[in-house]
Amino acid sequence: MHAPVAPFPVFLRHWNNAPPPSSPPPPGSSSHSLRYFTTIVSEPGQEVPQFFSVGYVDDQEVTSYDAKARRDLPKAPWMRKRNSQVAWNWEQIFRVGLGTLLGYYNQSGGAHTLQWMYGCEMRKDRSKVGYFQYGYDGRDYLSLDKETLTWTAANVPAQNTKRKWEANHAFLQYSKDYLEKDCIEWLQRYLDYGKETLLRTEKPEVKVTRKEDYDGMETLTCHDGEVWMQDVFHGLVSPNSDGTYYTWRSIKVDPKESEHYKCHMEHDGLPNPVDVAWEEPENSLPILFTFLYPALSPSLRDL
Numbered sequence: 004m005h006a007p008v009a010p011f012p013v014f015l016r017h018w019n020n021a022p023p024p025s026s027p028p029p030p031g032s033s034s035h036s037l038r039y040f041t042t043i044v045s046e047p048g049q050e051v052p053q054f055f056s057v058g059y060v061d062d063q064e065v066t067s068y069d070a071k072a073r074r075d076l077p078k079a080p081w082m083r084k085r086n087s088q089v090a091w092n093w094e095q096i097f098r099v100g101l102g103t104l105l106g107y108y109n110q111s112g113g114a115h116t117l118q119w120m121y122g123c124e125m126r127k128d129r130s131k132v133g134y135f136q137y138g139y140d141g142r143d144y145l146s147l148d149k150e151t152l153t154w155t156a157a158n159v160p161a162q163n164t165k166r167k168w169e170a171n172h173a174f175l176q177y178s179k180d181y182l183e184k185d186c187i188e189w190l191q192r193y194l195d196y197g198k199e200t201l202l203r204t205e206k207p208e209v210k211v212t213r214k215e216d217y218d219g220m221e222t223l224t225c226h227d228g229e230v231w232m233q234d235v236f237h238g239l240v241s242p243n244s245d246g247t248y249y250t251w252r253s254i255k256v257d258p259k260e261s262e263h264y265k266c267h268m269e270h271d272g273l274p275n276p277v278d279v280a281w282e283e284p285e286n287s288l289p290i291l292f293t294f295l296y297p298a299l300s301p302s303l304r305d306l
Contacts, residue, residue, distance in 0.1 A: 033127045034124060034125065034126045034127045035061055035124070035125050035190060035201070036059070036060070036061060036122060036123065036124040036125075036190070037058070037059070037060055037122050037123055037124075037186060037189060037190040037193065038058070038059045038120070038121075038122030039056065039057070039058045039059075039119075039120070039121055039122060040056065040057050040059075040118075040119075040120050041054075041055070041056040041057075041068075041093065041097070041118065041119045041120075042055055042056070042116055042117070042118045042119075043094075043097040043098065043100075043101050043116070043118075044114065044115070044116050045101055045105075045113075045114060045115050045116075046114045053070065054068070054070050054093075054094045054097055054098075055067070055068055055070060056068040056075075056093065060079075060190065060193045060194070060197065060201060063078075063079060063197070063201065064079070065077065065078050065079045065082045065193065065197075066078055066082060068093075068094075070094070073094070079197060079200075081196045081197040081199075081200075082193070082196065082197070097117060101115065101117040104117060104139055107160035107161075107163055107164075108139070108160050115139070115140055116139065116140055116141065117138075118137065118138040118139070119135075119136075119137055119138075120134070120135075120136045120137075120138075121133075121134060121136070121182075121186075122134065122186065123182055123183075123186035123187050123190060125187065125190060125191075131183065133149065133181075133182025133183060133186055133187075134146070134147065134149075134182070135147040135182070139160075142157065142158075143157035143158075144156075144157055144158070144164075145157065145164055145168075147178055147179075147182075149178065149179040149182055149183070152172075152175045152176065152179060153169060154168050154169060209225060209266060209268050209277070209279050210279060211223055211224065211264075211265075211279055212224050215258075216255065219258070220255045220256065220257065220258070221255070221256055221257075221258045222253050222254070222255050222256075223253060223254055223256055224253040225253070225268075225279065252266070262280070264280070265278040265279060265280045266278065266279045266280070
């Protein structure tokens with residue numbers, strides 16, 4: 004695939020204080036994203052810093068860079084291989100960039116990381132977003148404001164890069180065009196290549212279970228699949244082996260009031276929202292205990 008060109012690219016998968024620029028939508032929505040994460044690590048005693056890069060369409064890993072083979076490896080059957088020469092060039096550029104930042108921070112050795120995150124997203128409301136974000140040693144370094152065509156420096160050393168990159172007006176415009184056009188076009192291509200899995204929406208199965216607690220209260224749990232007996236009150240969205248996802252929500256209630264609660268679920272696989280009650284009382288005045296139940300489809304992205 005075609006990739007952006009940068010004076011030096013950077014990013015860390017787990018930034019200390021910087022979440023991805025756009026929050027991923029709940030699984031089952033019609034929002035889709037294409038994201039790439041690239042990192043180079045320098046450690047004492049290593050002649051060559053470790054370099055790795057991984058790409059995602061929604062939550063599915065679709066490509067990763069093999070440093071030993073020096074080429075990209077497709078991670079999805081439908082994924083067309085990226086240009087391995089481009090990835091190899093990135094590795095060379097990252098090495099130079101890491102050395103440059105060591106100088107900016109007056110560091111001569113030790114373990115350091117230079118990182119790059121970029122991507123784009125087509126949201127359910129038809130809006131489109133894109134971002135370039137850079138980091139050094141797990142902290143913000145530089146990010147692009149594509150509306151003003153300026154770079155935001157997170158600290159004094161980053162001002163050096165900001166001045167260099169803002170002096171290159173052609174590069175600024177290219178970065179904006181890539182995020183708003185090229186990235187979106189590649190995302191659309193990949194969604195077409197992998198539509199059998201990426202665009203599949205499964206109809207969810209949901210039920211409510213009841214568990215008596217030691218304090219005389221009851222716990223009502225809204226979930227799919229098997230009965231869960233967690234003592235906490237909410238669950239993370241987790242993958243099933245078939246590419247779908249599951250989650251659960253629970254609440255402690257007075258047994259006398261349990262029949263008044265229902266689990267409310269909204270999902271792209273359903274024509275309308277549904278309300279599911281614990282099945283025992285036949286006549287009760289429902290007071291909705293509302294859950295915006297996350298989707299159970301493969302469009303979950305990394306939460």
